Amino acid sequence: MKISIEGKSWRxxxxxxxxxxxxxxxxxxxxxxxxxxxxxxxxxxxxxxxxHPAEECIPLAILLRDHLKYAETMTEAxxxxxxxxxxxxxxxxxxHKFPVGLMDVVSIPETGEYFRVVPIYRKGLGLIxxxxxxAKLKIGKIIRKMYVNYGHxxxxxHNGNNFRxxxxxxxxxxxxxxxSLLISLPEKNIIKHLKLSEGSYALVIKGLEEGKHGKIIEIxxxxxxxxxxxxxxxxxxxxxxxxxPYIMVVGENVPMVTLA
Numbered sequence: 001m002k003i004s005i006e007g008k009s010w011r012x013x014x015x016x017x018x019x020x021x022x023x024x025x026x027x028x029x030x031x032x033x034x035x036x037x038x039x040x041x042x043x044x045x046x047x048x049x050x051x052h053p054a055e056e057c058i059p060l061a062i063l064l065r066d067h068l069k070y071a072e073t074m075t076e077a078x079x080x081x082x083x084x085x086x087x088x089x090x091x092x093x094x095x096h097k098f099p100v101g102l103m104d105v106v107s108i109p110e111t112g113e114y115f116r117v118v119p120i121y122r123k124g125l126g127l128i129x130x131x132x133x134x135a136k137l138k139i140g141k142i143i144r145k146m147y148v149n150y151g152h153x154x155x156x157x158h159n160g161n162n163f164r165x166x167x168x169x170x171x172x173x174x175x176x177x178x179x180s181l182l183i184s185l186p187e188k189n190i191i192k193h194l195k196l197s198e199g200s201y202a203l204v205i206k207g208l209e210e211g212k213h214g215k216i217i218e219i220x221x222x223x224x225x226x227x228x229x230x231x232x233x234x235x236x237x238x239x240x241x242x243x244x245p246y247i248m249v250v251g252e253n254v255p256m257v258t259l260a
Contacts, residue, residue: 024043025045031055032123033124033125035066044062045061045074045096045097048098050099052104056101058100059099060095060097061081064077064080068127077096078096081095081096082096085108085109086107087107087109088100088107089105089138089186090107090185101117102118102158103139103158104116107135114130114131114135116257118211118259119205121209128260134257136185137257138184139183139248141178141179142175142178142179142181143157143158144177145177152165153168155175155181161183163181171193174193176195178247179196179249180196182256192256194252196219196249198217198219199253200215200252201216201251201253201254202248202249203259204233206246209240212235212240213233213250215233216231216247217233217234218231233247
């Protein structure tokens with residue numbers, strides 16, 4: 001590519017990229033949970049930056065077209081979204097590329113339907129239908145805990161939600177990385193603290209056992225480097241073992257939300 005200034009020209013080593021040139025995603029490289037036909041076209045929707053990583057979410061338009069089948073084409077899906085008919089966590093979303101991820105609640109007020117995004121065994125992320133009362137609840141995994149300005153304590157969940165505490169009491173200090181919080185929607189108030197411990201109910205969110213859930217019967221942290229801590233779950237009279245980062249606590253004795 002050549003540029004010319006005052007009669008002089010130079011050849012750029014790296015050509016300038018046009019607007020949106022990095023906004024494409026080839027279908028062959030798309031995550032399996034998109035559930036799109038690979039050979040139908042060359043490109044598909046690339047998730048926009050948001051609360052979930054690109055490889056751990058589904059664009060809203062693909063949810064409507066390929067998961068819920070409410071649209072036959074991408075144009076129809078975009079029109080439905082632009083008409084403000086779809087809510088994510090009780091918030092109207094008009095961006096068809098919006099990333100919808102783990103534990104997000106998708107609501108369609110016109111049809112009175114509510115769905116939650118959960119991992120499905122050997123299929124990746126998917127939607128399950130839930131009741132309206134449950135659609136007002138959400139579970140978030142604590143991935144970061146740190147002190148910020150003025151000595152306030154900030155807790156970050158896996159979906160990007162932040163909770164900042166000016167007064168830090170014993171109950172707040174008990175929140176640990178790896179624990180989960182049951183929060184209300186759309187207010188986002190903390191309802192319950194779900195501790196990561198033996199006896200708690202957990203969901204496998206990644207890995208080969210993704211989608212399985214059951215009681216934690218053992219947490220083994222004293223493992224040699226570089227092996228990560230291991231967790232064993234009791235799932236339908238069988239034992240399932242995975243690494244600690246692949247676990248999300250979803251209840252104490254039973255799950256607080258529907259998982260299947």
